[in-house]
Amino acid sequence: MANSPFQQRALGALVGVAIGDAMGMPTQTLTREEIARQYGAIASFRDAGPDQPVSAGLPAGTITDDTEQSILVAHHLIARSGHIDQLAWAQELLTWERDTHTRGVNDLLGPSTKRAIEALQRGVSASEAGRFGTTNGAAMRIVPVAIATPATPLGALVDAVEESCRLTHNTSEAIGSASAVAAAVSRGIEGGSLEEILDAALNAAALGEQRGEPSKGGSIRNRIAAALALAAGRSGTLSAIEIAVEIGTSVSALQSIPMAFAILRLTDADPWSAALTSAVIGDDTDTIGAIACGMAGASSGIAAIPPEAWALVQRVNGLDLEPIVSGLLRLRAARVEEGA
Incomplete structure (x- = not known):
């Protein structure tokens, strides 16, 4: 499949998610x-230690919920012409969590997702169920x-x-942060420069944070911009750690997504x-790595990994992502044709 720069960057994005996720697993x-x-x-993938709280004993290169749920989203979109059926999506997430238990993995649904699905099961509407989802x-x-x-168009x-x-993270910081990442990846696939990618991300964050339940923690667009400013002209792990101390690296969207963008700039969009x-x-x-490496993979392409x-990651997890990317690109082509 990966025979054009466009296709290589699309594959690089999804493979980047898996690489960054697996690197952060232990x-x-x-x-x-x-x-x-x-x-x-x-310097490479490592086995998880025996006392790892989430992934104890998992072998080097094992992916976690970040990649598994990304693949789940991809299959859902391909099966439904690019749209999300909220009730079906909730059931798929619950089924995924049950499967993780049978495999002996402690990756569970995140706090925002779990809370929203429980609300949906009580009869709360999908738009209301996600109004407290502020995580990444x-x-x-x-x-x-x-x-x-x-x-483009950015609104679409x-x-x-x-x-x-909508179902799990219907808040301004969650929609704004996801919009920023999506714009960075989509613009990267189209061949945009790093600065064009970052501009698209900031514009998308500003538009996305106008949606959903208003944030009580401030503007995600401004937080991403501040993180990028901290990373400007810098590089290296020491710089990343210094910035992490200032920004934070928790599951909060207001911390982890700006940090992922800082890493994207610090590494000049090199996925490895x-x-x-x-x-x-x-x-x-693992989540910051999945996001940062996914954006970098979209910019630099699969050849940079x-x-x-x-x-190794393919072998350990039994992954075959090329057909998934092909299906997603067919959806993209259909949307382009619809807008022509």
Whole structure:
């Protein structure tokens, strides 16, 4: 499939999610100090330690909920002509969580998603169920929406993002942050420069944060801009850690998404560097890595990801992402044709 730069960048985006996710798997939820003590310098995928709170004992290269839910979104979109059926989506998330239990994995639905689905089961409408979702769950699984949707018109892209957020993350910070990531990925697939990608992301964040339940924590667009300013002219892991101390790396969308954008700039959109950097900054390393590496993969393409690294992740998880990306690109082509 990956025979044109456009297709290579689309594949690079979804593969980037898996690479960044797998790199952060053994370090997720740990502090920076714990990561340094348990793993030292991280130069490639590592096995999770026996005391890892979420992924104890998992082998190097194992993906987590970030990639698995992204694939779930992709299959849902392909089966439904690019749209989200809220009730069916809720059931698919519940089925996914049950499956993780049978596999002995402790990746559960995030707090926002869990709360929303429980509300939906009580009879609350989909738009109301997600009104407290302020975490990064929507942004972590948004890459398939971005692959399936052109970067312009921007309003149509944000509409697609909002539809994917409605059930679990119907808040301004969640929609704004997911819109920023989606715009960065979609513009990257189209061949935009890093500055064009970042401009698209900021514009999408500003539009997206006008949707959903108003934020009580401030503007996600401004937080992303501040993170990018901190990263401007800098590079390296030490810079990332210093910025992480200032921004935060928790599951909050107001922390983790700006941090992912900072890493995108610090690494000049190199997906492998983004994955390695994200893995050592502490706390939600797998999600920040999945987002940062997904955006970088969209910008730089699959060729920028070491083939031996991707081969390992494919083998460990049994992944075959090319047909999924092909299906998403067919949706994108249909949307382009509709807008012509």
